Every structure is written in structure tokens, then in C-alpha cells.
Amino acid sequence: MHESIEPLRLRRAPVVRIYDVGETTVLVGPDGDAHELAGPSAQLTRAVLAFALAPRTRAEIIAHVEALSGAPLTDAAVVDELLGLLRRLEILIPATPPRRRAAGKRPRLLLGITGAIASALTPGLVGLLQQRGFEVRIVATEAALRFVQAAALEALVHHPVRHDLWARDPALPVPHINLAAWADVVLIAPASATTIARLAAGECSTLVSAVALSTRAPVLVAPSMNLDMFAAPVLQRNLAQLTADGIHVIHPGTGRELAEAPDERVATLGPMPPHPAIVDLVEAALRIAVTRRRGAEGPPRDDAAWDAIYRTHADD
Structure with missing residues (x-):
């Protein structure tokens, strides 16, 4: 022994x-x-x-x-x-060696949360993202804030949770543009069917959808809903449209859908994957985007740098 x-x-x-x-x-x-x-x-x-x-x-x-x-x-x-x-x-x-973050500035992640019940679990996702080296800021739909308190999230990230497309804030005169430019990567998790439909249609009535459609950074979307909704033809068409538009659509996991009645919850496809899997995918997407910059160090920091790699790399 x-x-x-x-x-x-x-x-x-x-x-x-x-x-x-x-x-x-x-x-x-x-x-x-x-x-x-x-x-x-x-x-x-x-x-x-x-x-x-x-x-x-x-x-x-x-x-x-x-x-x-x-x-x-x-x-x-x-x-x-x-x-x-x-x-x-x-x-x-x-004991395993701690995960080491590459030298340089922390990657900046803008987290969008929407009106799926998995938004109630957002504090855990934020904590894991921070542990893995991301600087996190949050935008939310009004529906998302029915499931999680903005104050709790603000205590974690030390920044306001933005939800108003028309907010008057000298620090963010045009919130969706300012936040879109700030982000190195955008993650919408959980993504409700409503937000997915907005993105597929190019509809910018919420700050979450407006930022996602305005940024030049990689956008990852993690659908989270019950199996019947996920399998609906219109939802699948919308996801296919997002994929065609260059948005990274995360495959759902298998779990118990919280929106179902407690005694009817069975493990099915539909909920977003566990938080560690989501963070792994974010890191991979950002790493691939940086690699396409042909050896440049760190995430792009301006619009021209993103234009050189994102949604314009068919000739690579």
C-alpha cells in the first residue's frame, strides 16, 4: 500500500x-x-x-x-x-497542478442571461468563469431577472447588471455598442427560445440581443429548455440560422428540466450543459479565434482586429 x-x-x-x-x-x-x-x-x-x-x-x-x-x-x-x-x-x-492562465490581460467575457429558469443558477457559472481567469460583466433580459436577483450578480462581478437598452449612463452612452466593443467573447447562457428567435430574426429589442448582434467577438449561445420546445421545427430552424450566421451554438445536455413539475422531471435532452463544460467550450472558441490571428498574442482589442478573423475567414 x-x-x-x-x-x-x-x-x-x-x-x-x-x-x-x-x-x-x-x-x-x-x-x-x-x-x-x-x-x-x-x-x-x-x-x-x-x-x-x-x-x-x-x-x-x-x-x-x-x-x-x-x-x-x-x-x-x-x-x-x-x-x-x-x-x-x-x-x-x-492533487493536480492549478490551471494556469496565459500571461497578459484577462479575457473579457460578457454574459447574457435570458428568461430560462436556468438563469437561477447564474451565480455558479459566474464564479467558475472568474476562477478560470475571465473578467465578467453581465447583461440580462427583464425575464431573466425574474429568476435571479441583479444585486446577487452585481456582488459577484462588482459591476452593474445591465438590462435597459435605453439607459442613460455617462459611462455607457450607447450600451449595446459600448458593451459589444468591450467584450472579447459573448456568452448567452441560458438562451431561451425567445432570445434565440430574436437573434435569428436580427431583432434587437433587448440589450442581450442587441449586444450579440453588434459585437465582432465570438458569440456562444447555450439553449436551455424542455425537450419538446428544443425539438420544435421553428426552434431548430432558428438554431440553424444562428449557426449559418457564425454564432457558436452549444449542444444541449441531458438533465432534468426545472420548468417541469417536480414529480414529472425525467432526464431528457434540452437543458444547457453543466457549467464546467460551457466554460471549456468558451475557452476553446476564444483560443481558436486567437489562433486565426496568425500568431498574435491575446484577444483582439479593436474592431479591425476582429474583422480580420471573425466571420471573414473563408479563405483561411
Whole structure:
């Protein structure tokens, strides 16, 4: 067992299923398998988990346990057994190097949210985008703000959530043009059927659609709706039009549609993919766009630079 653990640096998983009560610690694995540890075993578990907030090797963990006990371990098997259990339950996981962002300015992402119920999950998407190195600002339709509070999003991005196409703001005299020029990439997630129809028709009655149709940056759209709506011929025609127009249409995932009644929710095609998958796609689209600049570093910063690569690369 020493050989399988020794080379690894282990850390506590971001999400664990643990609770303490009295002198007992209960560990639960992803499959629901529960293990109840009491007395010294619970104390050892708590000490190891606290120490493993940072990546640790087996040797470092044993040295830490010895330091806490004030005496060398005569038999490390008890620690090895605990480490094995914590790994099986996915409470300790192998540490991986942090994702490194390329040097230079942070890419600027304009997030558009619309009247799909998945807008309620926007804070999680914003947090992940920020973790992955994006500077995020948000525009919303009025319908989107029925599902999520603007104040909550503003606390995350430290900028106002824009929703008024005709707002009077000296900082943004023409909001849809100013925001369209600011963005290195535009992501509309979730994209409702209504917003998709607006984009397909070139209809700019909301700030979200006006920005998306005005920008020279890549635009990604993540449809999110129930299966029947997603499969509707008119919706499919609209998505085909967006694709033909050079907009990046993200394929939906399979999940439980929140708009359905709780006892009728079954896993179907239609909801937008999980947030990590969406961010992966955004990074890929931006990376491809930058590559088309033939070796230039960083995202384009002006209209001419975007004109050189976006929707005009048929001769590449």
C-alpha cells in the first residue's frame, strides 16, 4: 500500500460528504456508502482532513500525526488504512497542478442571461468563469431577472447588471455598442427560445440581443429548455440560422428540466450543459479565434482586429 500512496500528493476534495456529532465522524461516499468512525479513529480522521486542505504526501501526513501525538508511529498501517478509505470515498483526491492562465490581460467575457429558469443558477457559472481567469460583466433580459436577483450578480462581478437598452449612463452612452466593443467573447447562457428567435430574426429589442448582434467577438449561445420546445421545427430552424450566421451554438445536455413539475422531471435532452463544460467550450472558441490571428498574442482589442478573423475567414 505504501507504493501506491507514497508518490501521490493528496488533498481534500472540494465537495465532501461528512458530518461530525459528538465524538463520532460519519463519512459518506458518492454511492451513499456510509462509514461511522468513533473515538480515536474520528480524531485521527479530523486531523488528517484538516491537514490535507493543502496537498500532502503520505510521509507528510504521517509526520503530522506523529507531531500531534508527540511520539513516533510504531505502525503506520492505521494511517494507510484511513488514507485508503478516504480515497475510496473520494474525500481525499490526488492533487493536480492549478490551471494556469496565459500571461497578459484577462479575457473579457460578457454574459447574457435570458428568461430560462436556468438563469437561477447564474451565480455558479459566474464564479467558475472568474476562477478560470475571465473578467465578467453581465447583461440580462427583464425575464431573466425574474429568476435571479441583479444585486446577487452585481456582488459577484462588482459591476452593474445591465438590462435597459435605453439607459442613460455617462459611462455607457450607447450600451449595446459600448458593451459589444468591450467584450472579447459573448456568452448567452441560458438562451431561451425567445432570445434565440430574436437573434435569428436580427431583432434587437433587448440589450442581450442587441449586444450579440453588434459585437465582432465570438458569440456562444447555450439553449436551455424542455425537450419538446428544443425539438420544435421553428426552434431548430432558428438554431440553424444562428449557426449559418457564425454564432457558436452549444449542444444541449441531458438533465432534468426545472420548468417541469417536480414529480414529472425525467432526464431528457434540452437543458444547457453543466457549467464546467460551457466554460471549456468558451475557452476553446476564444483560443481558436486567437489562433486565426496568425500568431498574435491575446484577444483582439479593436474592431479591425476582429474583422480580420471573425466571420471573414473563408479563405483561411
